[in-house]
Amino acid sequence: MQALKSLPLATIYLALLLGLLLFAVIMIGRQVMQTRKTESTIARLQTKIREGSGSVEEYFELGSIYLMKKLPGQAVGQFQKAIKLIEADEEIPPESAPIYNALGFAFFNQDQFDMAIRQYKEALERQPTYVTALNNLGHVYEKKNLTSQALETYEKSLEQDPKNSTANRRIKVLKRRLVPTSPTS
Known part of the structure; x- marks a missing residue:
C-alpha cells in the first residue's frame, strides 16, 4: 500500500527532473547554434577583409x-x-x-x-540628435566625475527623447549627488 502512494510522487519527481534536463539541453543547444553562427560570421568577414574587399x-x-x-x-x-x-x-x-x-x-x-x-x-x-551617443557621453562624463557635464548631456538627451529612461534615471542620481546632505541632529 505504501509503495502505491510513493509511486505518483516518484513519477512526478522523475518528470520534473526530465523536464529540467530537457530545458537545459534546449538552452545549451541554442547557445551552441548562436556561437556557431557568430563564429561563421567572423570567418566570413575576416576572409572578405583579408581579400581587401571589406x-x-x-x-x-x-x-x-x-x-x-x-x-x-x-x-x-x-x-x-x-x-x-x-x-x-x-x-x-x-x-x-x-x-x-x-x-x-x-x-x-x-x-x-x-x-x-x-x-x-x-x-x-x-x-x-543621436540619443545613444548622448547617453554614452553622459556616462563617460560620470566615470570621469564630471557631474555637471554629465547632467547637461543627459538633459540634452531628454530634449531629443523625453521618455529616455536611461537619461531620466541618471539625472535623478546626479541631482542627488549635487544636493548637499544636512547633518542630522
Missing part, C-alpha cells in the same frame, strides 16, 4: 561582434578601418555616427575615457 558595413559588423565577445582592442581596429573608408569619401554621411559611437564604446571599455569622449562627440557632430 566594406564599411563589414568592418562595422566585425567590430560589433568583437565588442559583443568582449574584445574591445580588436573592435577598435575594425571601427578605425571603417572610419578610414568613410573619410576617403568627399562627404562624410550622418549614417557614420553609429561607427563613431561604437568606437567610443570600445575605448570606454578599455578605460580610455578621453578617447571615448572624442568619438562620442564625433558621432554627435554627424548626428546631433
Whole structure:
C-alpha cells in the first residue's frame, strides 16, 4: 500500500527532473547554434577583409561582434578601418555616427575615457540628435566625475527623447549627488 502512494510522487519527481534536463539541453543547444553562427560570421568577414574587399558595413559588423565577445582592442581596429573608408569619401554621411559611437564604446571599455569622449562627440557632430551617443557621453562624463557635464548631456538627451529612461534615471542620481546632505541632529 505504501509503495502505491510513493509511486505518483516518484513519477512526478522523475518528470520534473526530465523536464529540467530537457530545458537545459534546449538552452545549451541554442547557445551552441548562436556561437556557431557568430563564429561563421567572423570567418566570413575576416576572409572578405583579408581579400581587401571589406566594406564599411563589414568592418562595422566585425567590430560589433568583437565588442559583443568582449574584445574591445580588436573592435577598435575594425571601427578605425571603417572610419578610414568613410573619410576617403568627399562627404562624410550622418549614417557614420553609429561607427563613431561604437568606437567610443570600445575605448570606454578599455578605460580610455578621453578617447571615448572624442568619438562620442564625433558621432554627435554627424548626428546631433543621436540619443545613444548622448547617453554614452553622459556616462563617460560620470566615470570621469564630471557631474555637471554629465547632467547637461543627459538633459540634452531628454530634449531629443523625453521618455529616455536611461537619461531620466541618471539625472535623478546626479541631482542627488549635487544636493548637499544636512547633518542630522
